Structures are given as structure tokens and as C-alpha cells.
Amino acid sequence: MGVKYLWEVVEPCKKRYPLDHLQRDLISVVRRNKRVCVDLSCWMVEMHKVNQSYCATKEKVYLRGFFHRLRALIALNCSIILVSDGSIPGIKVPTYRRRLKARFEVADDGGVEPGKQTSLRRNKGSEFSCMIKEAKVIASTLGILCLDGVEEAEAQCALLNSENLCDACFSSDSDIFLFGAKTVYREICLGEGGYVVCYEMEDIKKKLGLGRNSLIALALLLGSDYSQGVRGIRQEKACEIVRSVGENVILEKVSSEGLAFVKNKRNSKKQIRPKKGTLPLVAVNGSSHDPEGLQEIKEVIDAFMNPKCHNADSNTVSRALAEFTFQRTKLQEICHQFFEWPSEKTDEYILPKIAERNLRRYAILQSRSTEVGVNRPLHKLQVPEKCPVSEIIKTRKVQGRECFEVSWNDLEGLETSIVPADLVERACPEKIIEFKEKMEAKKKKKKKPKQKQPKSKEKETSSPSKASSLIELSLQLQQIDLSSTSDLATSTIEEAEQEKEQQKSKKHDYLRLIDSPAKENSSIGWSTIGKFGVGSSSYSFYPETEVIDLISPCPEARSRNVSRSYQEQKSQEQKCLHHKLENVIELSDSETDDDDDDDGEHCRKARELRMFLQNIRKDVIR
Secondary structure, eight states: OOSTTHHHHTGGGOEEEEGGGGOOOOSOSSOOSEEEEEEHHHHHHHHHHHOOSHHHHHTTHHHHHHHHHHHHHHHTTEEEEEEEOOSBOGGGHHHHHHHTTOOOOSSGGGOSOTTOOOOBOOOTTSHHHHHHHHHHHHHHHTTOOEEEOSSOHHHHHHHHHHTTSSSEEEOOOGGGTTTTOSEEEEEEEOSTTOEEEEEEHHHIIIIIOOOHHHHHHHHHHHOOSSOOOOTTOOHHHHHHHHHHHOTTTHHHHHHHHTTTTSOOTTTTTOOOOOOTTSOOOOOTTOOTTOHHHHHHHHHHHHHHHSOOOOOTTSHHHHHHHSOOOOOHHHHHHHHHHHHOOOHHHHHHHHHHHHHHHHHHHHHHHHHHHHHHOOOOOHHHHTOOSSOSEEEEEEEEEETTEEEEEEEESSOTTOOEEEEEHHHHHHHOHHHHHHHHHHHHHHHHHHHOOOOOOOOOHHHHHHOHHHHHHHHHHHHHHHHHHHHHHHHHHHHHHHHHHHHHHHHHHHHHHHHHHHHSTHHHHTHHHHHHHHHHTOOHHHHTTSOTTOOOOSSSOOOOOOOOOOOHHHHHHHHHHHHHHHHHHHHHHHHHHHHHHHHTTTOHHHHHHHHHHHHHHHHHHHHHHO
């Protein structure tokens, strides 16, 4: 929680930065990236509050959110220090028990007075402690170690920030300013339009006139984890009182006089004493006549000014500040154990971020080398020896931002990924130049028209074989045409002769029938024939002795009897002719296709030839 209403007090100093604010070029030669401390308990509580259902806890939704936050910070080339809570300070034990709704006193029979409590070890088997352990395991596989604090995690973060061992702290506890923090990130939002909410102590001093001492005095008035504060006073009035006293003398005044300068008419004549086992209730008119109240105030001030933490030069802090390698195989195993992810999915999440971090480190090296003009040893700067980008494949736009899809060098398990275009421009501008040249060459190749070669005598003389082949082809077609027409003419002549002979035979039979003795007996029939105009062609098919019924309709004409051998011969000739035409058409198509690109005259002749052949083919089929 921290100090009551303190976030509302410092609201005018609130700033919102994009996520890119977390990456910057540092002035220091050794450190090249931004280092942040994270109050691990605050992050886990925040992500656990998002969904507290049984299914969300079973599927470890809070741990997934923690993993995605870490990979986002890794992509921004941030060095992360996780800090966990240690023992509970003795002065905070009443608040801790009240939050857990415990129904027991600090000691039996009131043996322990307020302010005399010792620190309390946390329950390592609780559900929340198990969540903290899981977060530590998954962070260690990413090369991030956790620093276990002595007591308060936010106090340890503030110490590292005040000693310039980190650039900022992630915490939602407002009392981190009272421990000496300079820059605090209260919120972080990932995804499209991601941002961080930042508060800086310099802004609080300039805009509000409140320094660290004034904020501790506000904690005594408004209440915090260490004191209940003064009843009936609001933040506006408390800020006004603290400013009236002054930043430099406010703590001395409170330590010597208590809170006698706080004038509250309702409680001015009452001595308010805290109950046993509860927070020390600061008296409104604390003075030398109330030494117990002054002692409690001094303990609260000392808890904020001198918290129990690891020293900045200790081995524990040095080990936490060291960088460790990314353990890909172990991360795959942990993600499969916690989230049931296959190894491919884990690589898809983390490898592009690792590659982007390497590219940012290389960009920092390039910028510093350009500014200083000296090539520094690469192993000291902890950056890749060569540009990690192999080539740019194509341009992309992600969430309205210009990006490049690039291929990577010497990164196992990752071939391509998408990175911001401005990052590639800072790290390896020569790759962008190569990509633009390649794209321009492709555009020219696409726009280049197909040039037709001009007609010239050299080309005509250079291809006599093609011209001769066309002449031979035309001669063959003429021969085929003449042979087909001659065959048709002979067949029509033979048919005409056969018809003449049949007519002569019919006429002869007709005359014989007229001269026969049966004429007298059949005079009626013949007169009928002449009456109805029946010709010899319809009568010649019947024998002489047959009597014809002229009243009935004429019989159907019988088809001509054509020999089977003649039909077979005719069909074979048509098949041979059709086969020859197909061969000639294929030959003409292949040759004219070859000539299409070389000579316009050949193209025109080829088209005329194809149309001519198609007409011949239709006639043959008919």
C-alpha cells in the first residue's frame, strides 16, 4: 500500500512515456543499456488481481503475464533486477496481521509493547510464496537473477536507485519515494500503444515543494504501513502544514516536538493512545510530556531513513547485477511444464526478442564508435562482434509503425523476424542501401518492355533454312489440296456415270413393259398410271408380272448398294489425308512460333497459314 493518498498528492507529476523510453544510450562506457529494478511482489499481486478465478490460477495466467513483460523488456535491451521481499519489519507486523485478519495478539498477556516487535519471517509455503518461486525460476532461464531483500523489496530497489546502480524502479508502493527512490515506474502497458507511467522525485520537489523529508512527515500525518496517522486530516491540509514548516527542518521538529504544531480543535485536549498489538497512533499534541509518542515517531522516521537492506557494495548485490546467459533448452522445459507449450511456440515468443536485443546492442556500439571515433574492445561492451542482420527481405507495417522483415546471422532456431525500421537504420544503414538497390533493380526489370528487333536484310539472309521450310510447306499443302480435289472429282464422275446407266436400264424396262401382251389386260392400270403421272423410275423396281396398287402411297426409295470395299477404301483415304494435315499443322505451328519473335513478316505468314489449314481441316471433317 505505502502512504495513504500519496499517489493522489503526486498526480500532477505523473508522466506517460512510450515503451521506447526504456531504452537509451547511457553516458557510462561500461553500461550500455538501461537497468531497472522490479518489486516482484507488486508485479505478481497486480497480475494475479486481473483474474483470480480457479481456472486462471490453474493455467497460471499471472505467470504468463509476467513472462510477456520480461520478454518485452528484453527486446528493449533492458537489464532487469528482480527484488523480492524478505522478512516483515517489526514495525509493520500489526499492519500485516490486520491485512490477514489475524485474531491474535503479538504476545500473550500483553508482554510486548507497541513498537517493540521484531521482524517476522514470511510463510514460504503459502500460495503467494509459491507464485514468487515460479517467477524466479522462469526469470533465471532468461538470464535474470532475483535479489532477495532483507526486509522490504521497495526499500532495496530505492537503495539501488539512489546509489545509481539502476536507472529506475518498478513499484506500485508509494512509500518507495520515502526510502529514497529517484525515478519510479508505477504502471506498464504492453501491446499497441504501450506505455509506462513515470514519477520523478525532481518533479515532485519542483512542482509540489515536497522532498523526501516532507513525504515522511506526510506519512506520519496521513498514515502508512508503519503508522495510523492523525484522524480527521486530509491530504490537502497535510501538504499545507508540511510546506509551512519547510523541507530541511520538518523531521527535526517532529522528532523533538511531536505533532504539536498540528492544530486540530476536536482532538486538541485528548491524549490518544494506541491499543496493544496495533500500529502506533501518533498523538496530535505530542510533546515532551508524552515520551512514548515521540519514541514511536522516531522509530517510524528511522524505518524510512535507514531501512534494512543489502549494501550497494555487497557480494549479494554484485551477483544480482551480473549478466547471465539465456538458457534456451531449460526455458523450453519450464514453459512446457508451466504452460504446456511446445518448444516451437516458446522459441517463437522469445527468440525474436533476443535477436532484437542483440541488434539494439550493436546499434549502441555503432553510435558510440561514431561519437568517440575509437573502436572499443567488443568483449568489454558485451555486444555482438558483427552485425546480426544478414539481409532485409521486405518492408512491413506493424501497428502503424514502419518495420523490416530481416534474416539473422548465427542465431539458432530463428531465420527471420520483424524489427523496427529506425532500429535497422541506426544499427546497419548499409543493409537498407542494399535493399533499396535490390528493389530498384527489380522494378526496372519489370518495367522493361519487350523490344522487337527491326526488320533487316541480314536477318533474312541469316535464316534461309526457315524460308525454304515455309516454301516446302506451302508446296506440300498445294499437293494435298490438288490430290483431295482430284479424288473428289473422280468420285463425282463415277457416281454420275452410274446414275446414267441406271436411268437407261429403267427406260429399257419401261419400253419392254409397254410392248408386252399383258398390256391389254392391264389397260386400266396403265391408264391410271398415266393419269397420276407415275414415272418409270418408280415402276422399274418391280417385276413384269407384278400388279402395282396405284392408290397406296409410293414405296420408299431404296438406298444405293455401295460395295463394302469401296467404303473401306474411301475411309482409309480420308484418314490418311487427315493424318497428313495434322502433321503439317504441327510443323507449321512449331516453325511459326520460333519465327514469331524474330521477324514480323514470318508472324503474318504464319497466321495466314494457320487460318488456311483450319479451313482445310473443317472441309475434310465435313
